[in-house]
Amino acid sequence: MLDPREIRENSSFIEKGLGRRGLKVDLTSLRNHSKRLKELENQRTKLQAEGNSIGKEVGVKIRTGCEPSSDEVMLLKNKGNQIKTEVSLIEEEERTLAKSIKDQILHYPNIPYSDCPDGKGEIDNIQIRTWGTPLKGEGYKEHWQIAEELCLLDTERSVRIAKSRFVTLLNHGAKLERSLINFMLDVHTAKGYTEILPPVLVNTASLEGSGQLPKFAEESFRCSEDNLWLTPTAEVPLTSLHRNEIIPFESLPIKYVAYTPCFRREAGSYGKDTRGLIRLHQFNKVELYWFVDPANSKEAYKQITADAESILQYLELPYRVMELCTGDLGFSASSTHDLEVWLPGANSYREISSCSICDDFQARRSSIRTRKGKKTQLVHTLNASGLAIGRTMAAILENGQQSDGSVKIPEALVPYFGQAFIKAEQS
């Protein structure tokens, strides 16, 4: 959430920032409403102070022997009633005003960093580095073809179970998925991350707190009977793990790693990536999440990105790092580095991790603070996929494919997977 005070006092900065995302926003009326709200608050506070002192006066008079029905007391009571009426009128105006202000602010995304490249969309993202040597050439199969040949998944029967865009992993496919989850969790916990296994049904406040609501309701699955949602990413429960908390300063940074299934409705993506493991309603992900002292967040951003990259390096998967332009930035992020893995079958790079710094945007929405000296201060939050499991499997299948139809498993994963190759006859 943007800072309401900043909107009152520095609205042109906010307008420019949102403008860089391609949003034409005029904050004049919001700013005026916000100022008006402050005025009303001040007025009400003064009246309440007056009312309180009258109340005390009445109490003192009655205790010192005044008749409750004496003129003296009645006069004060009337005054009190009068104030009460005035206060309730002000409160009513405040309520409507505050609600409309909050509704608007919650719809505004985070302000991009000044060094975030300007741009309209994906094509304006900037490649900042690459790792590994991409396999290029004719004859590489796409992962879904390999998976079908090796009987690692069943798409058609998944429609029977659920609907399209769901997948059932079979045999070595299921085991590969599981071994990837374990491998990633082990790598990250060895680096000092605390492992978390959170609920994947989350309430509305949690989604609002991390920025998925109110704007992206159509992207999440909802259990309307219970007013809960299926989490679209572990970022949501992990943010809410400390919602409405003041985290002791010495506990920072807090570094969590969580494996969760993730659920997305993928509204509007009909026809895209219809085969295989790339775009599903349900997929597995290992997520990294940091709560940090704002003074250290830039450094943390580098580190969390490096931690996500390390998985790709262990798995010997070539990738590039893209800096997202302002037009492609997610709602809560100030800056994002996407990791894109090379898929030789698809002959393209494909997003496999998104590493974002959100500054105090989520912390303000979720009220997560720390105490520095006497003052409380919002923390900064960061998140990174470390990694999306299904896409990692796709990358392993495509990069490890052999001319005999088998797939070579990256060495680092062999202890988890139990064998160095997946071969057709085994499946």
Next chain:
RNA sequence: GGAGAGGUGGCUGAGUGGUUGAAAGCGGCUCCCUGCUAAGGAGUUACAGGAGGCAACUCUUGUCGAGGGUUCGAAUCCCUCCCUCUCCGCCA
């Protein structure tokens, strides 16, 4: 699903209409003592908003699950909602 209990400060737990933002204890912090010593003493210890002082700070409003209501005045009375716990039933 049935029956009941309850939501108060970092924690335990008092508090049924008037200096109660809240007793007491624990914990935390600061200082003192150092022959009651695997101790003792004194003080302090919520959050948010606003006004004023460069500042330590002062004043003020709101908050005792949330929202309404009654009242000059509510943690305390009334209503609605949410949540938690216990027992029974069912169940991975």
